[in-house]
Amino acid sequence: MNARILRYLQSDWAGPLLIIVMGGAVIAALKPTFLSPFNIQVLLLAISVNAVIALSQMIIIGIGQMNLSVGAIGGLAAISFAGMMQVWELPPLMAAILALLIGLTGGLVNGFIIARTGISAFVITLASLSIFKGINLGITKAQPFYHVPDSVKAFGNTVMFGPIPWLVLPMVVTVLLVFYLLTRQRVGRYILAVGGNLHAAELSGISVKSTIMWAHAISGILAAMAGIMLVARLQLGQPSIGDDWLILSFAAPVIGGAVLAGGHVSVAGTVLGVVIVAIITQALVLFEIDPFLVQVVLGGLILWAVGMNRIREVRFQKSLKRI
Amino acid sequence: MRFYQTNEFGLFALIILFGAFFALATPGFASVFNVFSLTRIMSIDIMIGFSMMVVIVTGGLNLAVGAIGVSAAMACGWLIEAAGVPYPVAILLALAFGAFLGAINGILIVRSGLHSFIITLATMSIFFGLMIYLTHAQAFRVIVPEFAQFGKLRLFGTVSALLIVSCIFAIALYVLYRFTPLGRQMLAAGANAAASELSGIRVDRTYIICHALSGALAGAAALMVVARNGAAIPSMAGHLGQDWLLPAFLGPVLGGTLLMGGRVSLLGTFLGSALVTTLTNGLLQLRVGEFWIQAMLGAILLFAVLLDLARRSYLQRRGIY
Numbered sequence: 006m007n008a009r010i011l012r013y014l015q016s017d018w019a020g021p022l023l024i025i026v027m028g029g030a031v032i033a034a035l036k037p038t039f040l041s042p043f044n045i046q047v048l049l050l051a052i053s054v055n056a057v058i059a060l061s062q063m064i065i066i067g068i069g070q071m072n073l074s075v076g077a078i079g080g081l082a083a084i085s086f087a088g089m090m091q092v093w094e095l096p097p098l099m100a101a102i103l104a105l106l107i108g109l110t111g112g113l114v115n116g117f118i119i120a121r122t123g124i125s126a127f128v129i130t131l132a133s134l135s136i137f138k139g140i141n142l143g144i145t146k147a148q149p150f151y152h153v154p155d156s157v158k159a160f161g162n163t164v165m166f167g168p169i170p171w172l173v174l175p176m177v178v179t180v181l182l183v184f185y186l187l188t189r190q191r192v193g194r195y196i197l198a199v200g201g202n203l204h205a206a207e208l209s210g211i212s213v214k215s216t217i218m219w220a221h222a223i224s225g226i227l228a229a230m231a232g233i234m235l236v237a238r239l240q241l242g243q244p245s246i247g248d249d250w251l252i253l254s255f256a257a258p259v260i261g262g263a264v265l266a267g268g269h270v271s272v273a274g275t276v277l278g279v280v281i282v283a284i285i286t287q288a289l290v291l292f293e294i295d296p297f298l299v300q301v302v303l304g305g306l307i308l309w310a311v312g313m314n315r316i317r318e319v320r321f322q323k324s325l326k327r328i
Numbered sequence: 329m330r331f332y333q334t335n336e337f338g339l340f341a342l343i344i345l346f347g348a349f350f351a352l353a354t355p356g357f358a359s360v361f362n363v364f365s366l367t368r369i370m371s372i373d374i375m376i377g378f379s380m381m382v383v384i385v386t387g388g389l390n391l392a393v394g395a396i397g398v399s400a401a402m403a404c405g406w407l408i409e410a411a412g413v414p415y416p417v418a419i420l421l422a423l424a425f426g427a428f429l430g431a432i433n434g435i436l437i438v439r440s441g442l443h444s445f446i447i448t449l450a451t452m453s454i455f456f457g458l459m460i461y462l463t464h465a466q467a468f469r470v471i472v473p474e475f476a477q478f479g480k481l482r483l484f485g486t487v488s489a490l491l492i493v494s495c496i497f498a499i500a501l502y503v504l505y506r507f508t509p510l511g512r513q514m515l516a517a518g519a520n521a522a523a524s525e526l527s528g529i530r531v532d533r534t535y536i537i538c539h540a541l542s543g544a545l546a547g548a549a550a551l552m553v554v555a556r557n558g559a560a561i562p563s564m565a566g567h568l569g570q571d572w573l574l575p576a577f578l579g580p581v582l583g584g585t586l587l588m589g590g591r592v593s594l595l596g597t598f599l600g601s602a603l604v605t606t607l608t609n610g611l612l613q614l615r616v617g618e619f620w621i622q623a624m625l626g627a628i629l630l631f632a633v634l635l636d637l638a639r640r641s642y643l644q645r646r647g648i649y
Contacts, residue, residue, distance in 0.1 A: 071445065124633050125587060127389070127445065128577065132629035135574050139623020146619055248567055252453045255446065265446055297465070300457025300568070307450035311442055 017262030017271035025280055036291045042168040051283045053176040054234050056276050058250050059257035060183050061227035063275050066258050068220040069200040069267020070126035075228045075254050077137035078111040080247030083232030084141055087150035087242020097157050105229045111137055112225020116218035141244055150242035161237025172234055179230060184272040196220045201268025252303050256282060259310040335584035339599035343606055350610035357613045360486050368488035370605040372552045375494055376572050377579025377601040379545035384580050386518045386538045387589025388444030392433060392452035393546040393576050394569020399459045400426035400547030405468025405560030415472045423547045429455055430543020434536030456568045468560040479555035490552050502594050514538055519590025574625055578604045582632045
């Protein structure tokens with residue numbers, strides 16, 4: 006029994022969960038409005054979109070790379086989604102599917118170039134970040150698409166029941182799908198294998214190139230998904246969607262225990278990382294602290310999380326040596 | 329390698345080629361005013377490129393160049409406007425502040441043993457957030473007239489005086505890498521950290537100095553932006569200073585500085601940044617749609633890394649490289 010509890014405590018999500026419970030209790034004790042239905046609804050709205058953003062980056066961290074263009078792909082998909090509904094008057098579902106396809110294409114372009122050339126993902130996604138963002142600005146001329154159908158607006162701003170907004174639904178489905186993919190599907194296992202040890206993966210018969218393309222394709226779809234959800238929430242297709250995703254997309258996975266060298270990510274940990282970020286942001290608002298400090302806190306969280314992960318890693322390696 | 333096979337020659341030829349093309353295609357390009365504003369932006373982009381180049385040498389990168397630059401510029405504005413420090417002292421203090429922020433990056437990277445990507449991603453958010461918090465996102469506009477005058481100064485009636493500053497920094501960096509033990513140690517540590525450590529180089533200290541240098545150069549670039557605008561504005565490098573990332577990498581990558589570290593091309597970075605500015609300015613003059621410029625810059629970066637890959641594999645096959 007004790008060993009089992011110990012194992013749970015050592016898992017990636019135990020630390021973040023402990024922080025959430027304790028932090029939540031402290032904030033709720035000081036500011037009872039923290040647990041008001043409205044506040045919980047605001048929290049859930051933020052968590053829904055941010056979790057999908059974080060998962061989009063987490064997949065790429067899993068394969069040991071980074072994707073700077075998550076925000077740019079999300080932004081391009083978002084304005085395409087709103088634009089297709091406004092200009093071509095497509096039904097929302099159709100527009101959403103096409104926007105997801107745009108995200109898929111963006112991810113595939115990234116993955117194809119990285120896999121074929123072997124150039125670092127950093128440089129390729131930095132280049133594609135400007136290309137996607139540039140196409141976004143070229144299409145919109147930096148003006149938002151305002152005419153979003155009422156059904157989409159309602160989806161982003163009404164509740165299913167109690168304080169649970171509808172936007173939670175696509176988030177939960179996405180989280181479960183990504184979890185299923187990484188733990189039960191061949192492609193997911195391949196992604197983690199390539200991230201863990203590229204050469205070993207290749208020698209065991211995994212096609213590294215196609216796995217890299219798969220990972221980037223999934224990342225692109227998830228980024229597009231987040232973009233579409235944000236259009237529903239903001240009620241307009243803003244060209245600046247995605248500009249501020251970069252820091253958050255790395256913060257949540259590393260808080261959740263992801264190893265940046267690849268091979269080890271935690272879906273539950275990442276979602277809890279998003280929850281921590283949302284609670285801190287909300288706390289700054291409730292305690293009327295300067296909202297600009299959110300950036301400082303996010304940066305500090307990343308440093309703290311990577312530092313803790315590093316210490317765990319060193320300790321783990323020491324324990325290996327002892328054996 | 330023959331001179332005409334070098335990357336630098338290619339860049340130089342491209343600048344001449346595109347310059348001639350734009351001059352013929354649009355009368356505005358070669359006008360006195362445009363050459364002035366072109367060289368002014370060029371000199372700033374070159375400095376941004378240098379500030380990234382000096383950390384790429386170590387095989388790392390510095391995402392916080394924009395955030396550090398803006399922080400240093402705002403510090404300079406505060407020193408002059410609120411603290412009443414004479415401007416030459418304020419400039420030196422601002423550069424020192426940039427170096428200090430860079431050194432923080434370096435120390436965190438060396439002490440934690442983590443990749444510079446994640447550390448500078450975090451500090452980029454921290455530096456920028458603190459800067460906005462402390463300045464309340466307000467600009468310092470009452471900066472001494474000498475700043476704006478220097479930004480408007482023209483040499484030979486056309487070329488911006490800021491270009492001289494970039495040239496001085498380029499020469500100083502050349503001397504550093506070519507003739508000083510410290511510069512050689514930076515290159516050695518970047519090429520092979522383990523071998524350098526064994527030959528008595530203090531790799532950790534060298535990396536920290538590289539990051540401090542990057543911070544100081546980013547500060548210098550930001551001060552040049554202040555000279556151009558006549559004010560220190562918190563949003564001058566975009567959200568979190570992200571707008572500097574593309575120019576920061578375009579210069580060194582076009583210039584042939586290896587991203588793995590250990591190699592540096594000053595002239596290449598200089599010409600690479602100059603080429604990007606020429607292209608941006610020329611395309612704006614052609615009125616091909618200002619909103620498409622960013623997409624084109626991204627395409628240029630992609631094209632540059634692919635071309636470099638092709639060039640190196642060609643030279644390798646021919647056994648020249």
